[in-house]
Amino acid sequence: MVLRSLLITLTLLGSFSVYAEEDFTHYAFANYLGSGIYKTSGQNATVVNIPISFELYSNDTESLTLRTPISLGFFNFKWSDLPEADLPSSVGTMTITPGLEYRTRTSENHEFQTYLDLGYGNNFTSGTNVAIYSAGVSSLLDLELRQSDPVWVNRLFFAGYASFDGTQSETYSALQSGIDIGTNIHWRWDWLGVDVEPRVFAAGYWYFDKLRFATPFGEDVLVSNSLEVGATLAFSKPILWDWMGIDRLGLSVRTGDGVKVWRLIFEFPI
Template identity: 80%
Template sequence: MVLNKTCSIFISILFFSSSVYGEEDFTHYAFANYLGSGLYRTSGQNATVINLPLSFELQKNDTQALLLRAPVSLGFFNFKWSDVPEGDLPSSVGTMTFTPGIEYRVRRSDKYEFQSYFDLGYGKNFTSGTNVAIMSAGVSSLLDLEFKQTKPRWVNRLYFAGYRSFGGEQKETYSALQSGIDIGTDIHWRWNWLGVDVEPRVFAVGYWYFDRLKIATPFGEDVLVSNSLEVGATLAFSKPILWEWMGIDRLGLSVRAGDGVQAWRLIFEFPI
C-alpha cells in the first residue's frame, strides 16, 4: 500500500468492488490503486489495469521523510494473459484513476519504520461515463529481523478506501489488514550488464478484508473474498535498474489465492 518514491508498472486483471452496485458499474475500477498488482482471473473472465504508483520526495532527513504520492491507474478491456508474451498492447483505455496524496515515514530505530498516508482523487469509467471521487488512508509498520544472513522484513498494513459517484447515488468502502514477511536466501551474484548485485528473496503475505470484498468481472459471476494468501519470489537489486525515473528495485512473480480467486502478479518493487 505505501509506495516507493519511484515509479513501477503493474498489470492487474480484474476490477474490484465491496458491495452491490448498478449494472453500469459491473467493471468497477475505483480501488485499482489499492488492491495490489497482478495478472488476475476469476469466473473465466479477464480485465486489465496498469498501475503507475508514482511518488516524489518532498522532504527527508535521517529519521523522517515526506512524500507526494501521485498514483495513476489505467484500465483496459479485451486484453488477455496470452497477449503478454507477444508484446501486444491494449487498444483503448476503459478506465482511469488519479489519487494524489501525502505519505509520511519515520524511523523509530535502525530496525523499525512507521508509515502513514492519505489520498484523495478522481476516477472515470469511459465505457459507462461515470465519475467517482476516491479517498484512501492507511498505516504500516516495517520491522527488520535477524536470522543468519537472510535479513527478514516483517510488514503489517491497515488501510481503508472508499468512493462516491459524482451524482451521489453510489458509494462503497472497503478496509483490510495485511501481514507478511520478506526473507532473503543469502545467495548473491553480480549482474555486470546492469551494474548491480542480485539476491533472490521469497515472501508470503496474508490479506483479511473486514467487509467481504466483491471482485467483479465484466461478464462472469461476482466473487466475494474475505481473505487470501500470496506467496512468491523476487530478485532484489542493490540499486534500482533501468531508467532512473522508473527505479525498479525488485523483479519477481507470485500467486495469490482465496475464496475462488487466483491471481498471478508481476512484481517490480518491494512485494508486500
C-alpha cells in the first residue's frame, strides 16, 4: 500500500490532448503540463518528468541556467498492477527539451525571467518523432505581509510541436497569475541538511485557445481556464543533487470546466 500510494502521487489524473489519429500532446508537452496519465491511440500512458538543470552564470542580480528536463512515458500501466509489483517494464516515449533560462533582478523586490526551449520527442511504440519548442516571460514580485514572504507571479508562455513527417503540429499558449505564501513555520531536516517551510499557493490559468482535455476515465472536454491550489515544502537549497533542482515538494489540485487534476510538485509551483 505504501508503494501504491507513493506512485499515485507521482501522477496527474489527466492532461491536455489534441484530437488526432495519434496524440502527440501527452509527451510533446509533458515538460510544460506536468507528469500524468494520458490517453493516446487507445492506450493509457503514464508520463513522469525528471527536472535537470545546470547553472552557467550567476552574480548578485543575474543568472543564466541550462535546463535539460527529461520526460519518460510508460504505456498500458495500471495502478491495479502495483500490489503484484508489476512495474512498467519498458519506456514508451521519451522527450528532452533543453533550453536557456535567464533571470535578472530589476529591483530589490522584483525579478524578471525569460526562457527559450528547443527539444525532441520520440514514441518508441509507433516510431514517430516530434520537434518541440517553447518560450515565455515571467514577472515575480516579492510582497510584504507579516512574516509570510508572499511572491506574486505572472507568466505568459507558449509551446508547440511539429511531427517530423510534417503531418501534425499543435501549439498552446496561456496567461498565468498566482501567489505563493509562507506560513512562517520552520524546522531543520537534518537527514537532507536543509531548512524547511510549508507554503501554500493559488494560481489561475487562462488559455488563448480552448484545449481538448483527454482523461482515461471519461469524455474529453474543452478547457478555457482553470484554477489551482496546493501546498509545498520549501527547502533552503535543492535536495538530493543540485542538478536535479528539487527545491520544493508538494501536492496541488487544478480544476476548470469540469476537469480535476492532481499534481505532484518538485519545484516552485507557479
